Amino acid sequence: MRLNQGVEWSVHVLLSLAWLDDDRPVPAADLAASYDLPPAYLNKQLQALVRAGLLRSVPGARGGFLLAQRPEDITLMDVVAAIEGREHAFQCTEIRQHGMGEDAPRSSFRRRCAVDAAMQHAELQWRKALASRTIADIRAEADGHAPSAARIARKAYGRD
Template identity: 50%
Template sequence: MSEGVEWALHTCLNLTWLPDGQAVPTGRLAAFYELPPAYLNKQMQALARAGIVSSTPGPRGGFRLAREPERITLLDIVVAIEGADEAFRCAELLKKGPGSDPATDYRQACLISQAMHRADLAWRRELAGQTLAGLKASVETTYPDAPSGTTDRLMGR
C-alpha cells in the first residue's frame, strides 16, 4: 500500500473538523504534514474522482469533504488511492508445476490463492466497517485538543 493512503486518510480526517462550507487549499493541507503540494494534490484529485472530497476553485477555494463522515468508509479512501484490485494476484504457478492440468483455473483450485482471497476479504470488510466519523470520534476522545488545533492551523489562525 502506498504512502498516499496514509496521507489521504489523515487529510480526510482533518477535513472532518472544518466549519461547514469551508474549503482548504492543497498548499495549506500539504504544509500541515510538510508534503510537496503536487504530491498531495494527486491524492486529493483521486479522492475527488471517487466523490469523497469536492474541490472549489478560486482564491477561497480548496478541498472539503463531499459527503458526511458517516458515509465515508476507510475502504472508500483506500480504494480511491490504490484502486479496487485485490492485494494478492495469483499468477497460477501451479500450471507450471509437475502434474499440472492446463484446463484447470488454479486461481480457484489453489488453496494458497483461496487463503489469500479470504484474507483480502476480511481486510476489506474491516475497513468497510469503519467510517471516517468513527475514526473522528476516537481521535476526539483520545486527543481532545486535536480538532481545535487542526482547525486553527488549516484555517490559518
C-alpha cells in the same frame, strides 16, 4: 501488503476536514503545509479523492477542498480504493500447473487453487474491516486520544 503513503495522507486530510465542520474550502497548499507534505504529491491524492467522490474541489482564489460526503459515509475502504485502486492484492497465476505440476492431469486443477482461496478470503476480511470503519469513527477515536486535535486543526486552517 504495503499501502502507499497517499492512503495515510488522505485519511489525515479527510479527518482534518471533518474536524472543520464547515463549508469553507481549504486550499491544497494549506493542507500540505499543515502536515509538512510535498504539495504536488498531496494534490495528486486530493484529485484521486475528488474522482472517487470523497472530496469536492472548489476552483478560484478562495477555492480548495471540502468533504463531498458526511464523515459517517466515508469508509477507510473508500479511501484505500481511491488511492490504491480496486484491484485484488493477490493475483493467482496458477503456478501449480507448472514445474512439478506440469505433467499432472488437467482434472487435478478443476478445483480452485487452495492458496488463491486462502489469500482471497484473507483479503476479503481485510476489506470488510476497512469498510466497517468511517472517518467519523476515526474522528471519535482521535478526539478521545487527543481532545485538542480538533482545536489544533481548526486553528491551522484559520477556523478559530
